[in-house]
Amino acid sequence: MKNPQPNPRHAALYRAYWRIALVLLTSLTLLLPACATNPVTGRSQLMLVSESAAISASRQAYVEMLTPARKEGRIDSDPRTKRRVQAITQRVVAQAVRYRPETADWDWEMSVIDEPDTINAFAMAGGKMAIYTGIIDQLELTDDELAQIIGHEIAHALSAHSAEKMSVALASNIALATFAATGERSDVALTGAALAAIIAVQLPNSRQMEAEADRIGIELAARAGYHPDAAASLWSKMAAKASTRQPVFLSTHPAPQSRQRDLAALASQMQPLYEQARRGPLPTHPVR
Numbered sequence: 001m002k003n004p005q006p007n008p009r010h011a012a013l014y015r016a017y018w019r020i021a022l023v024l025l026t027s028l029t030l031l032l033p034a035c036a037t038n039p040v041t042g043r044s045q046l047m048l049v050s051e052s053a054a055i056s057a058s059r060q061a062y063v064e065m066l067t068p069a070r071k072e073g074r075i076d077s078d079p080r081t082k083r084r085v086q087a088i089t090q091r092v093v094a095q096a097v098r099y100r101p102e103t104a105d106w107d108w109e110m111s112v113i114d115e116p117d118t119i120n121a122f123a124m125a126g127g128k129m130a131i132y133t134g135i136i137d138q139l140e141l142t143d144d145e146l147a148q149i150i151g152h153e154i155a156h157a158l159s160a161h162s163a164e165k166m167s168v169a170l171a172s173n174i175a176l177a178t179f180a181a182t183g184e185r186s187d188v189a190l191t192g193a194a195l196a197a198i199i200a201v202q203l204p205n206s207r208q209m210e211a212e213a214d215r216i217g218i219e220l221a222a223r224a225g226y227h228p229d230a231a232a233s234l235w236s237k238m239a240a241k242a243s244t245r246q247p248v249f250l251s252t253h254p255a256p257q258s259r260q261r262d263l264a265a266l267a268s269q270m271q272p273l274y275e276q277a278r279r280g281p282l283p284t285h286p287v288r
């Protein structure tokens with residue numbers, strides 16, 4: 001009686017199992033030390049990418065993302081809007097730096113992108129931010145409301161949310177897959193990390209991240225002398241807009257169910273901070 005020949009398909013499967021096991025084992029050893037504590041709230045975060053790596057990748061990614069609009073003369077093209085946005089950002093960043101003094105060394109930057117149809121704003125690691133003219137003009141934002149958006153974005157940067165989302169992008173191999181898909185284009189000379197930074201901007205924030213950014217953002221704005229009631233009025237304007245056309249902002253900043261209620265409760269807590277800020281001088285921090 002002949003010994004049964006090993007089935008080549010089984011052998012291939014067996015090798016595949018080993019490969020998967022090896023990948024899982026490697027991922028686990030990568031993931032284990034990869035949890036970090038949120039620098040502001042103390043929440044535990046998945047961190048495959050260190051904040052400093054996220055900052056340097058974001059610097060490259062930010063330039064890359066703004067290049068098409070810059071070539072068309074749509075960055076900071078209206079000096080009045082630029083001055084208005086910059087003045088508010090400088091005041092709110094001064095408060096952010098009090099939360100995390102090491103961020104005084106960040107190269108904070110806020111660009112205004114002239115795109116009237118886009119209701120959006122974003123922040124990358126290291127304080128690289130942008131706001132679209134669509135959100136300012138279509139929602140007819142007051143300075144207090146604009147400060148809430150800016151405070152919210154600064155809070156994302158301050159809480160290392162970009163590094164967290166880059167980690168998610170890398171962990172789920174989105175960055176690598178996209179890199180493979182765009183690899184043939186010779187004009188794409190981004191590192192995997194910079195690509196992950198761009199993808200991270202387009203990934204939705206988790207509800208936890210949103211709640212953190214709301215809470216820290218309204219406080220930064222209040223300490224910078226911007227009325228905390230403007231947070232609720234901003235989000236009700238956003239909700240009204242969403243009933244006709246979904247703002248891009250809502251796809252990356254998903255609303256926690258309790259957002260309006262939480263912001264209203266926070267506003268009353270922030271009132272004394274706001275009143276105190278209005279009495280004293282309002283410091284600023286340089287922002288490009």
Ligand SMILES: [Zn+2]
Pocket residue numbers: 152156205209210213252253
């Ligand atoms: Zn957000």
